[in-house]
Amino acid sequence: MIDVLKLGKTFPLQASQGQAQSVTALHDINLQIIKGSIVSLLGPTGCGKSTLLEILAGLQSPTTGEVRLEGLPFATPIPTDKKLLKAYQRQHRFLSPQANRLFHNRPRHDIAMVFQDYAVFPWKNVLDNVTFTLSIVGVPKQQSQEIALGYLDKVGLLSSKTKYPSQLSGGMKQRLAIARALCVQPKIMLLDEPFASVDELTRQQLQELLLHIASATKVTIVLVTHDVAEAVYLSDKIFLFTPTPGTIYKTIEVNSPRPRRRSDAELVALQNQISTSFR
Amino acid sequence: MKKGLLASSIIASLDFLRFAFGSLLTKEFLKLALPLMLLWEIAGRVGWVSRNLIPTFSDVVLAFLNLLLHKHLLIYVADSLLTFFLGIFLAVILAVPLGIVVGWNVYLRKHILPFFQLLAPIPPLAWAPLTIIFFGIGLPMKVFLIFLGAFFPIFLNTYQAVKDTDPRYLASARVFGASEWTLLVHVYFWQALGAILMSVKTGIALGLVMLTAAEMYGGRSGIGFLLMQAKEFFQIPVMVVCMLLLGGIGWFLIELLKYLELKLSVWKEVRG
Numbered sequence: 388m389i390d391v392l393k394l395g396k397t398f399p400l401q402a403s404q405g406q407a408q409s410v411t412a413l414h415d416i417n418l419q420i421i422k423g424s425i426v427s428l429l430g431p432t433g434c435g436k437s438t439l440l441e442i443l444a445g446l447q448s449p450t451t452g453e454v455r456l457e458g459l460p461f462a463t464p465i466p467t468d469k470k471l472l473k474a475y476q477r478q479h480r481f482l483s484p485q486a487n488r489l490f491h492n493r494p495r496h497d498i499a500m501v502f503q504d505y506a507v508f509p510w511k512n513v514l515d516n517v518t519f520t521l522s523i524v525g526v527p528k529q530q531s532q533e534i535a536l537g538y539l540d541k542v543g544l545l546s547s548k549t550k551y552p553s554q555l556s557g558g559m560k561q562r563l564a565i566a567r568a569l570c571v572q573p574k575i576m577l578l579d580e581p582f583a584s585v586d587e588l589t590r591q592q593l594q595e596l597l598l599h600i601a602s603a604t605k606v607t608i609v610l611v612t613h614d615v616a617e618a619v620y621l622s623d624k625i626f627l628f629t630p631t632p633g634t635i636y637k638t639i640e641v642n643s644p645r646p647r648r649r650s651d652a653e654l655v656a657l658q659n660q661i662s663t664s665f666r
Numbered sequence: 667m668k669k670g671l672l673a674s675s676i677i678a679s680l681d682f683l684r685f686a687f688g689s690l691l692t693k694e695f696l697k698l699a700l701p702l703m704l705l706w707e708i709a710g711r712v713g714w715v716s717r718n719l720i721p722t723f724s725d726v727v728l729a730f731l732n733l734l735l736h737k738h739l740l741i742y743v744a745d746s747l748l749t750f751f752l753g754i755f756l757a758v759i760l761a762v763p764l765g766i767v768v769g770w771n772v773y774l775r776k777h778i779l780p781f782f783q784l785l786a787p788i789p790p791l792a793w794a795p796l797t798i799i800f801f802g803i804g805l806p807m808k809v810f811l812i813f814l815g816a817f818f819p820i821f822l823n824t825y826q827a828v829k830d831t832d833p834r835y836l837a838s839a840r841v842f843g844a845s846e847w848t849l850l851v852h853v854y855f856w857q858a859l860g861a862i863l864m865s866v867k868t869g870i871a872l873g874l875v876m877l878t879a880a881e882m883y884g885g886r887s888g889i890g891f892l893l894m895q896a897k898e899f900f901q902i903p904v905m906v907v908c909m910l911l912l913g914g915i916g917w918f919l920i921e922l923l924k925y926l927e928l929k930l931s932v933w934k935e936v937r938g
C-alpha cells in the first residue's frame with residue numbers, strides 16, 4: 388500500500404530579472420495505491436507526473452506532505468523551519484539526500500523504475516545493463532548471468548544480448564529498461580510513459596507483457612501515460628491530473644474483469660468519458 | 667593462455683600500426699608528399715636556397731644516421747621518452763582521480779577547486795625558474811615541469827565532464843540502491859571517458875613543449891639538449907633531426923590515444 392498525503396512540490400527557479408520565482412509542479416496530491424493493483428496517472432504534458440513518480444521512487448524530496456509505504460514514512464519534505472533546515476543541510480552537506488551510501492550498495496528490492504527516456508547505460512551492452520542492476524542488489528556474478536538471460540528472454544531481447552543501446556531501436560531499448568526493472572523482482576514498479584515512443588503493434592505487445600507480469604508476480608504498478616486508451620485498458624484505477632500546478636481532479640475506478648478486450652463497449656465508453664472531461 | 671595473450675597483443679600492435687600509418691601511406695597524401703620532398707632535395711642541390719641554412723633531405727638523413735651510429739642518439743631518445751612518460755604518467759594518475767572526485771562531490775569541489783583555478787592560468791613555463799631552484803637540474807625537475815604542463819588540462823576537463831554527467835543515468839542506478847562508489851566506477855567514469863582521453867591528448871601536446879624547454883635549459887641529456895648543443899655548433903641538419911624526433915614522439919602518442927579512443931568507444935557506434 389502506497390499512501391500519498393497532501394503532497395506538494397515546488398521548484399525554485401533562477402530569477403531572470405532579480406526576482407525569485409518558483410514553479411509549483413504538484414499541489415495537494417492525495418492518493419492511495421493498493422498492493423498488487425495497476426494504477427495510471429493520466430494528464431497533459433507538464434502536469435508533474437514524472438515529478439510525482441520520482442518522489443515515489445525516492446529520487447526527489449517533496450516540498451510538502453509525505454509518502455508512506457505500508458504505513459511507514461518513505462519520503463518526507465525538506466524542513467521549512469529555519470533551525471531544522473540548517474540541521475538538514477548539515478546532515479546532507481557531503482552527500483545529497485538522494486544519494487545512497489558512500490561505498491556499499493543499499494539494495495532496494497521494493498521499488499524499480501522505468502524512466503521516460505529509458506536511461507539505459509549506453510556504455511554497457513544489453514546483458515551488462517541487466518547484470519549491473521543485479522550486482523547492485525547483491526546477486527553473485529555466476530547467478531546474475533543466468534537470471535539476466537532469463538529476463539532478456541522474457542522481453543524478447545535474448546538475440547541482442549551483446550548489442551549496445553545505440554544499436555537498438557526505441558522499442559528494444561524500452562524492453563531493456565523493463566527487463567532491468569523486472570530482474571530485481573520489485574514489489575512496486577514505476578513506469579514513466581513506457582510505451583510512448585513505440586509503434587502501435589509493439590505497444591500492444593508490451594502492454595500484454597506488462598499485464599502478464601502483473602498477474603504472475605502480483606507487483607504493484609504505477610503507470611504514467613497520456614494515452615487514454617492505454618490507461619483504461621491496463622488500469623484498475625486512473626488518476627486524472629490538471630496541469631500547472633498538477634492536482635488530481637478525478638479518480639476513476641475501472642472495474643471490468645480481466646482479461647479485457649480493447650474494443651469492449653464499456654471500456655470505449657469510459658475512454659470517451661475521460662476524453663471529454665479533459666476538454 | 668600465455669600464448670593467446672602474446673598472439674593477441676601482436677595482433678593488436680599490428681592493428682594499431684595500420685591505424686597510425688594508415689593516414690600517412692595513402693595514395694592521395696603520397697602524391698603530394700613525394701614531389702615536395704623531391705623539390706626540397708633539388709632546391710638545395712641546385713642552389714635555389716642556401717644549403718648551409720636549409721639542409722637538403724639527404725643531409726638530414728645523413729645527420730640522422732651519423733647520430734644514430736656514432737653519437738648514441740638512442741640514449742638521448744630513450745632519456746627523453748623516460749622523462750616524458752614519467753611526467754605524463756604522474757599527471758594522468760593524479761589529475762584523473764582528482765578531477766573525478768571534484769566533479770562528483772559539491773562539498774569537495776567548493777573546498778578544492780578554487781585553489782586549482784588560481785594556479786591553472788599560470789603559464790607552465792613560468793614555473794621553470796622556481797622548479798630549478800627547488801629540484802636542481804636533473805630528472806625530477808624535468809618530470810615536474812612536464813607534469814605541470816599536462817596536469818591542468820587533464821584535471822579541468824575531467825572535472826567538467828564528470829560534473830556534466832546526465833542525472834538520468836545517476837537516477838536510474840540510484841533507484842536500485844547504487845552506492846556513490848558504484849556510480850563513480852560505473853557511471854561517472856564512463857560518461858567522462860571521452861573527455862578524459864581528449865584532455866590527455868592536450869596534456870601530451872603541452873607536456874612535449876615542457877619537455878623540450880626543460881631539456882634545452884636545464885640538463886645534459888635528452889633530445890632537447892642535443893638540439894641546444896647543435897645550435898652552439900651551428901649544425902642545422904642535427905637540429906632538424908631533433909625537431910622531427912620530438913614531433914614524431916608527439917605524433918606517435920597522439921595516434922596511440924586516438925586508437926585507444928576508438929577501441930574504448932565501441933558503444934558509441936551508430937547502429938548499422
Ligand SMILES: Nc1ncnc2c1ncn2[C@@H]1O[C@H](COP(=O)(O)OP(=O)(O)OP(=O)(O)O)[C@@H](O)[C@H]1O
Pocket residue numbers: 398399410411412431432433434435436437438439503613
Ligand atoms: N528540476 C526541475 N527544475 C525546475 N522545474 C522543473 C524541474 N523538473 C520539473 N520541473 C517543472 O515541473 C513541471 C512538471 O514536470 P514533469 O516532468 O513532472 O511533467 P510531466 O507531467 O512528466 O510532463 P511530460 O508528460 O511531458 O513528461 C514542469 O512545468 C517542469 O517545467
Ligand SMILES: [Mg+2]
Pocket residue numbers: 436437438503579
Ligand atoms: Mg514526464
